Amino acid sequence: MSNSATILRAGLIGSGIQASLTPAMHVAEGHSHGLDYRYDKFDLDLLLGGADHLAGLIQQAEIDGFTGLNITHPCKQAVIPFLDTLSDDAATIGAVNSVVLRAGRRHGHNTDWWGFAEAFRQRLPNADLNRVVQLGAGGAGAATVYAILTLGADAVTIFDPDVGRVSTLVAAMAARFPSACISAGSDLAAAMAQASGLIHSTPTGMANYPGLPLSAELLHAHQWVSEVVYFPMETALLAAARRRGCQVVDGGGMAVFQAVGAFQLFTGREANARRMMRHFMELTDTPTVNENHPGAAG
Structure with missing residues (x-):
């Protein structure tokens, strides 16, 4: 001291x-x-x-x-x-x-938003931001979607079981980023089939909430995957994404x-x-x- x-x-x-x-x-x-x-x-x-x-x-x-x-x-x-x-x-x-x-x-x-943006920018400076899928519309999810839109994402589809929360977030982001296409998702498999990358912003994968937030079969080698969970550092999602050939960003940088x-x-x-x-x-x-x-x- x-x-x-x-x-x-x-x-x-x-x-x-x-x-x-x-x-x-x-x-x-x-x-x-x-x-x-x-x-x-x-x-x-x-x-x-x-x-x-x-x-x-x-x-x-x-x-x-x-x-x-x-x-x-x-x-x-x-x-x-x-x-x-x-x-x-x-x-x-x-x-x-x-x-x-x-x-x-x-x-x-x-x-949080700057933390996510800075980590993402340094790890994947040339990431394709054409079509982004995000899981989670809570406090962390609001920060990460703001960050990815600030970095220049063209389109973001947000999934969350709380329909009202997603709608509120979509409206707020659309007002701030009018040139981007921001929407609430309804068909995760269809969205992932067209996605250039995935942001995970839910507690799933933390020590107290183990598991995958989506089926690993929905991940494709050309996609990047960015995680907000850092405890553990290597979540089930990141491990599955690596096996599928995806580039990944763990939650440590954020x-x-x-x-x-x-x-x-x-x-x-x-x-x-x-x-x-x-x-x-x-x-x-x-x-x-x-x-x-x-x-x-x-």
């Missing part, structure tokens, strides 16, 4: 977050800047009432002098009514993963770059993305930057 007089506190609110690597990345980067940085986890699974504690946790964080809070599942959309302002990106996406607490006001941001963005919001310091990537790879027992882990500009 640094002897610096600058002490910063931040935290993460969500369900089942004990394995999250975000706190460790923030603290290590803070120490590299000479900051006394404390980062706490508020796991809703361990609190009676769960997400009902969200408003109270934010209020207590303000009282305790926190500079920021990261927000994850299932609160990225539920947190919005408790905030004073939203960045333009967060307002369009309709989800917040970073809340800056400053001068008695709560400012919502979304660094996890690092969203943390880079949040660190800068919370501390006002420019994070060293390369250093944070190295630390992340140490935490996940990945010895070097390889084809599965996009490199990071310093």
